[in-house]
Amino acid sequence: MDYTWDFSFLRQFGELWARGVYVTLLLSVAAIGAGTALGLFLVFGLSRQGTIAGALLRIPCRLYTDVFRSIPALVLMGTIYLCAPILIGVTPSPFQTAWIALALNLAPFAAEVVRAGIDSVPTVQYESARLIGFRGWRLAYYIIGPQAFRRILPPLVGQYVTTLKLSSLAATIGVVEIWNVTGQVVTATSRPVESRLVGAALYCLILLPSLWFVTRLEKRYEVVGLGEFAER
Amino acid sequence: MALSVEGLTKRWPDGSLALQDISFTASPGQIVALIGPSGAGKTTLLRVIAGLEPYHEGKLDGLAGAVGMVFQQPSLWPHLTLLENVALPMQVMGGVQRVEARWLAAASLSCWGLASRINAYPSALSGGEQQRGAIVRTLMLKPEVLCLDEITSALDPEITSEILLQILELKETETTVLLSTHQLAFARKSADLLLFMDGGRIFEQGSPASVLDDPKEHRTRQFVTKARQLYMGFAEGSSGASFSVSPSAFQILS
Numbered sequence: 001m002d003y004t005w006d007f008s009f010l011r012q013f014g015e016l017w018a019r020g021v022y023v024t025l026l027l028s029v030a031a032i033g034a035g036t037a038l039g040l041f042l043v044f045g046l047s048r049q050g051t052i053a054g055a056l057l058r059i060p061c062r063l064y065t066d067v068f069r070s071i072p073a074l075v076l077m078g079t080i081y082l083c084a085p086i087l088i089g090v091t092p093s094p095f096q097t098a099w100i101a102l103a104l105n106l107a108p109f110a111a112e113v114v115r116a117g118i119d120s121v122p123t124v125q126y127e128s129a130r131l132i133g134f135r136g137w138r139l140a141y142y143i144i145g146p147q148a149f150r151r152i153l154p155p156l157v158g159q160y161v162t163t164l165k166l167s168s169l170a171a172t173i174g175v176v177e178i179w180n181v182t183g184q185v186v187t188a189t190s191r192p193v194e195s196r197l198v199g200a201a202l203y204c205l206i207l208l209p210s211l212w213f214v215t216r217l218e219k220r221y222e223v224v225g226l227g228e229f230a231e232r
Numbered sequence: 233m234a235l236s237v238e239g240l241t242k243r244w245p246d247g248s249l250a251l252q253d254i255s256f257t258a259s260p261g262q263i264v265a266l267i268g269p270s271g272a273g274k275t276t277l278l279r280v281i282a283g284l285e286p287y288h289e290g291k292l293d294g295l296a297g298a299v300g301m302v303f304q305q306p307s308l309w310p311h312l313t314l315l316e317n318v319a320l321p322m323q324v325m326g327g328v329q330r331v332e333a334r335w336l337a338a339a340s341l342s343c344w345g346l347a348s349r350i351n352a353y354p355s356a357l358s359g360g361e362q363q364r365g366a367i368v369r370t371l372m373l374k375p376e377v378l379c380l381d382e383i384t385s386a387l388d389p390e391i392t393s394e395i396l397l398q399i400l401e402l403k404e405t406e407t408t409v410l411l412s413t414h415q416l417a418f419a420r421k422s423a424d425l426l427l428f429m430d431g432g433r434i435f436e437q438g439s440p441a442s443v444l445d446d447p448k449e450h451r452t453r454q455f456v457t458k459a460r461q462l463y464m465g466f467a468e469g470s471s472g473a474s475f476s477v478s479p480s481a482f483q484i485l486s
Contacts, residue, residue, distance in 0.1 A: 127284055128307040128366070131300065132373060133325045142324060146311040 009189040010198065013181075020181030021202055023095070027177060028164040030099050035106030035163065042111035047118055065108040073166045077101040081173045098170035106163045113159060117152035118144065150221045157214045161207055168203075178202050233294045234259045235281075235377055235408050240290035242280060242432075250276050251287065252433040258408050258425060260376070263399070265423035265440065266412040269455065273432040274412035275304075278379040281410065294408075297376030304382045306362045308354040308369070314341065314361075315350040318369045340368050344398060360391035364398075371407075378402070380411040396422070416459050420444050428452045 010017075045061025068076075080101050085091045092100065121144050129143040171180035182199030186192045240254040251273050258264045266274040279285040281292065282301040308317050318337035322328040328336070341350050344364045354362055363383050370378065380399070384392040396418045402409055413419055419426055419440055426440040428447075436443050436452045447453040 122305070124303050124305045124307045125309065128301075128303065129309070131282060131284070132321045132369065134321070138324055142320060143309055147309070150311070 003193070005194065006191060007194050007198075009185065009191055009194070013185050013188070016181050016184065017178075017198070017202065019176060020178040021206070023175060024164070024167055024177040024202075025206070027095065027098055027102070027167045027170060027175065028160075031102035031106060031163055031167065032160050034099070034103035036110050038103060038107035039110030039114060042107060043114045043118070046111055046115045061111075065111055068104055069108045069112075071105075073101060073105045074169045074172070076105055077169055077173060094170065094174045097173055098167065098175050102163055102166060102170075105166065106159060109159045109162075110156060113155045114148075114152050117148040117155075120151055121147045153221075154214060154218055157210070161210065164207065165203065233296060233376070235294040235410075236291070237281070238291040238293070240277075240280065240287055240292065242276065242285065242287040249432050251280065252431075254290070254434055256425065256427060256434065256437055258410070260406040260408055261403050262424040263403065263409045263411065263422055264425045264427065265419035266410065266427050266429060267414070267416060267419055267455075268427075268429035268435075272429040274429055275381050276432070277429070278381050278410060278412060281377065282379050295377060298373045299377045299379065300370035300373055300375035301379040301381065302363065302366045302370055302383050304385055306354065306359070307366050308357075308362055310354050313351050313353055314346065314357065314365050317354070317365060318372060321369070322372060337368075337372070340372060341365070344368050345394075358391075360387050360395065363387065364395060367395075367398075371402075375407060377408045377410065380409065380413075382412050382414070385414065393418075416444060416456075417463075428455065430455070 042061045042065055045057040046065065077098060080092070081094070081097045084097070125143060125147065126139070129139055134143055167177060168179040170177055171183060174180065176184075178199055182195050185195040185198075189195065234257055236257045238255050240251055241249065242251040244250050254277060256264070266277065268274055276285065278301065280287045281295070282299050283295075284301070308314070309320075312320060315334060315337050318341060319330070319333040322333040322336065323330055326333070338347070338350055341347060344367065346361060346364060346368070349357060349361055349365075352361075354365070357365065367380075367383070384395055387395070392415065396415065399409060399411070400422050421440075423440045425437060426443045427434050428436045428443055428449075428451075430451055435449045436447060443452065444456055447456050
């Protein structure tokens with residue numbers, strides 16, 4: 001292999017990369033926020049804990065969850081970008097399009113994760129708490145919430161990581177995030193290998209620390225331990 | 233106030249009878265033992281009395297105060313220590329100060345031999361410790377009626393007898409104890425009233441001695457005979473004699 005490495009372009013495009021990282025983070029955080037909020041709303045319709053769900057709510061929530069889980073994020077993004085101006089006469093910016101698409105894509109997955117976490121708390125936990133007098137928000141806050149949260153956190157963060165990675169799709173509709181910047185640098189420098197390696201490394205730089213953080217969180221909760229209850 | 237159950241009937245959503253014309257009364261401080269095969273309706277009856285299940289006909293009186301229930305499955309909250317499990321309800325619902333709630337909880341747990349385990353999480357406790365913890369947590373409510381649903385069925389004989397002996401001490405607290413159990417010897421010795429149930433109804437009720445030693449109904453006699461065979465069988469087996477119990481006799485252990 002006689003490839004000659006040359007990373008000297010980094011100095012020249014430093015500011016552009018920084019902007020890419022900023023936009024990737026901004027887009028991901030915005031999509032995660034909106035997607036989670038929408039997802040939590042869906043949970044009300046999906047959970048088998050009937051106290052919060054009515055049948056009227058259940059059908060549309062179920063439908064949305066299943067339909068949007070089966071549309072690829074790239075297809076969703078492209079469809080919104082190209083069809084919104086024609087169908088509803090609104091032309092969202094590339095960033096808004098990506099934000100909406102990623103949020104709509106995350107919501108059903110987040111909802112399923114949260115629902116599964118809540119529903120996996122054994123019935124006896126609800127019943128023992130109710131008999132002792134915990135009702136409503138007290139039941140949710142003191143008894144069910146903490147147990148569900150521990151089960152939800154790891155898979156939910158997994159979904160967030162996926163959303164951040166999917167944000168690279170926004171490059172295709174012209175959002176100036178990491179992968180779009182990478183493309184620009186490739187064109188400008190004719191250093192495709194180095195540019196793309198830097199782009200990939202930037203994603204690692206963002207995600208590896210968050211993954212380690214989650215592993216640590218999981219470890220911490222392991223000490224508290226759902227122990228044998230986890231299998232019930 | 234005496235607990236009185238009159239003509240209690242409950243149907244499952246498919247229309248089949250879960251409980252059929254259940255009637256009995258119990259005074260404060262009495263122990264009522266529910267015996268019978270699995271699926272007889274013992275658990276359902278306790279759940280109805282505890283208010284966890286609706287019923288369709290009949291009357292339930294004497295449940296003005298708190299009703300406590302301890303389940304067959306472990307029910308301590310796994311994210312809290314044993315001490316917190318007992319103290320939290322007092323803090324949240326009783327408005328008791330944290331320090332005081334913890335002090336009361338620790339004192340009660342000590343009475344049940346759990347003093348050294350108060351800072352353990354449920355996953356680190358043995359099955360017997362978890363059940364005793366759940367009993368203490370329920371007793372803090374000062375329930376008028378306490379339902380215990382086969383709480384010793386997953387425990388070894390030593391722990392079982394320890395827990396059952398402690399339940400006997402509840403007689404002094406005016407708590408009416410309803411317990412479903414397969415420990416016929418315990419039921420015979422300590423219950424004030426014994427109900428034999430099968431198929432959702434009470435076949436026979438009365439003093440434990442009358443029901444267990446001289447059953448009037450055929451179904452009761454069948455059950456008691458099988459149970460007796462089982463224990464006698466074990467006794468003979470240990471002394472080296474032949475061990476001849478029909479396999480169905482073991483069903484009552486399940």
